[in-house]
Amino acid sequence: MSFFKEVSLPTGKKYQQPTGLFINNEFVAAKSGKKFESINPSTEEVIVEVEQAETEDVKVAVEAASKAFESWGSRDPFERIKYVYTLADLIEENKDLIAEIESLDNGKSLVCSKSDLEIAVRCLRSIAGWADKIDGRTIDNGPTHFTYTRREPLGVVGQIIPWNFPFLMWAWKIGPAIVTGNTVLLKPASATPLSALFAATLIKKAGIPAGVINIIPGSGSKCGNALIEHPDIKKIAFTGSTEVGIGIAINAAKHGLKKVTLELGGKSPNIVFDDADINLTVQNLIKGIFFNGGEVCSAGSRIYIQSGIYDKILPIFKQEVEKLKVGDPFGEGVFQGAQAYGGQFQTVLDYIETGKKEGATLFSGGERIGNKGYFVKPTIFTDVKEDYKIVKEEIFGPVVTVSKFDTVQEVVKLANSTNYGLASGIHTTDVNKALGVSKLIKAGTVWINTYNDFHQTTPFGGYKESGVGREIGPEVLGNYTETKAVRVKLDLSQIEK
Ligand code: TAP
Numbered sequence: 448m449s450f451f452k453e454v455s456l457p458t459g460k461k462y463q464q465p466t467g468l469f470i471n472n473e474f475v476a477a478k479s480g481k482k483f484e485s486i487n488p489s490t491e492e493v494i495v496e497v498e499q500a501e502t503e504d505v506k507v508a509v510e511a512a513s514k515a516f517e518s519w520g521s522r523d524p525f526e527r528i529k530y531v532y533t534l535a536d537l538i539e540e541n542k543d544l545i546a547e548i549e550s551l552d553n554g555k556s557l558v559c560s561k562s563d564l565e566i567a568v569r570c571l572r573s574i575a576g577w578a579d580k581i582d583g584r585t586i587d588n589g590p591t592h593f594t595y596t597r598r599e600p601l602g603v604v605g606q607i608i609p610w611n612f613p614f615l616m617w618a619w620k621i622g623p624a625i626v627t628g629n630t631v632l633l634k635p636a637s638a639t640p641l642s643a644l645f646a647a648t649l650i651k652k653a654g655i656p657a658g659v660i661n662i663i664p665g666s667g668s669k670c671g672n673a674l675i676e677h678p679d680i681k682k683i684a685f686t687g688s689t690e691v692g693i694g695i696a697i698n699a700a701k702h703g704l705k706k707v708t709l710e711l712g713g714k715s716p717n718i719v720f721d722d723a724d725i726n727l728t729v730q731n732l733i734k735g736i737f738f739n740g741g742e743v744c745s746a747g748s749r750i751y752i753q754s755g756i757y758d759k760i761l762p763i764f765k766q767e768v769e770k771l772k773v774g775d776p777f778g779e780g781v782f783q784g785a786q787a788y789g790g791q792f793q794t795v796l797d798y799i800e801t802g803k804k805e806g807a808t809l810f811s812g813g814e815r816i817g818n819k820g821y822f823v824k825p826t827i828f829t830d831v832k833e834d835y836k837i838v839k840e841e842i843f844g845p846v847v848t849v850s851k852f853d854t855v856q857e858v859v860k861l862a863n864s865t866n867y868g869l870a871s872g873i874h875t876t877d878v879n880k881a882l883g884v885s886k887l888i889k890a891g892t893v894w895i896n897t898y899n900d901f902h903q904t905t906p907f908g909g910y911k912e913s914g915v916g917r918e919i920g921p922e923v924l925g926n927y928t929e930t931k932a933v934r935v936k937l938d939l940s941q942i943e944k
Contacts, residue, residue, distance in 0.1 A: 515658030554785030713869030717747030795844030868910025
């Protein structure tokens with residue numbers, strides 16, 4: 448039985464798409480015989496059918512990962528560096544193809560997919576180098592004891608990733624887990640399994656031993672739950688909605704008090720002060736909300752503009768937004784492609800209707816484009832009130848609200864009046880104001896005169912309901928290690944004589 452299917456890409460390329468579960472470095476069938484369809488969100492047509500993992504498949508993959516952990520977790524960490532570098536090299540060699548697979552399956556523009564691939568490769572290379580630098584401490588307890596700590600891998604970890612950055616999340620999650628000596632079961636989102644499965648072929652090519660990384664597409668309710676409830680899985684790393692994240696934390700606590708890290712939603716403020724550079728700021732506001740079709744957890748979806756610059760910047764923002772090319776992700780110069788799947792597309796359109804009913808002014812966009820494919824016009828609402836749903840709730844699409852403010856104190860209060868705390872933006876030419884306000888914002892990231900500007904060295908994660916723990920940067924290593932303290936009672940009587 449073959450688990451590869453030839454797929455034609457809009458660029459004219461053809462490639463072999465894996466469709467099986469990737470367990471023990473082989474593509475295999477799901478035990479239940481069930482499959483699910485992966486849909487092209489630009490055409491609403493089926494691309495391929497993929498094997499659907501459930502509890503029995505999770506059990507097999509956990510056995511594979513447990514066996515692999517016996518040697519992977521205890522080998523010279525320097526060897527793990529070499530494997531992860533090789534994987535990064537192979538991804539780089541295949542980056543154009545993976546980017547195209549991503550745009551086909553997720554609908555994001557090729558520009559966005561290519562940018563994801565660049566960051567993914569950097570993240571893998573950067574984290575690889577940490578493998579042999581995960582040190583403990585020696586602790587001075589006086590003459591009676593010798594104490595030291597060592598950091599040990601957790602074992603088999605489960606990772607559940609979303610559909611908005613399918614490949615980037617694959618790399619963010621897998622890299623730190625295996626570098627620290629853990630083995631992995633990763634569940635991609637059902638809406639976007641293809642890049643994760645294609646990249647699985649590179650895992651084997653990189654020589655990474657069988658069972659170290661297992662990729663098991665399936666639904667959240669069945670496959671995701673099976674990961675959380677399996678007694679031999681020691682940790683769950685999740686990226687997705689706050690609602691599901693909270694449920695996962697509760698369920699993981701009930702099943703062995705598993706460690707959990709959560710990277711969740713946001714409703715991030717993007718603040719423009721009177722002294723901001725107008726042209727630079729307009730580009731940052733656009734990148735903040737319309738990059739990746741607004742399907743970004745850190746999206747700057749609440750814009751606050753100071754009253755002295757409001758009337759100057761708003762028409763330019765509208766004019767530049769209306770120039771953005773939206774459509775076929777593979778089209779020349781396209782900035783924004785399709786929303787990732789039908790359900791999310793409908794959610795976005797529903798929020799636009801809600802905004803109109805709530806009384807906001809639809810300043811730009813506000814409708815779907817065409818009648819095939821999940822395309823939405825970049826949408827700007829003005830004249831909003833703080834208690835409107837479109838201001839309070841994460842929309843996760845190309846929809847932004849714009850409000851006016853007068854004072855620093857006022858905007859800090861508005862910025863923080865949310866249950867979320869993932870990211871924020873400040874636009875000003877006054878360094879004192881920028882740094883002063885950045886201290887007052889309750890969010891895991893503050894971008895100053897830039898936005899959605901990720902870097903492999905820089906931790907990312909949320910305050911409040913935006914999450915628990917940090918991804919990327921050295922901070923992520925703590926998510927995948929336990930600290931063991933070793934305290935030795937010394938007998939110095941022979942030496943003291
Ligand atoms: P989620 O349901 O949170 O999906 C994210 C991942 O969690 C997917 O792999 C999903 O699997 C899985 N999942 C769902 N229910 C689960 C469960 N009970 N146990 C274990 N895993 C489970 O997101 P969504 O419904 O696709 O999107 C809804 C909203 O979430 C969006 O509108 C947006 O606001 C937010 N969202 C946030 C992010 C980030 S990066 N923070 C990413 C995506 C979505 P399946 O989809 O395969 O069933």
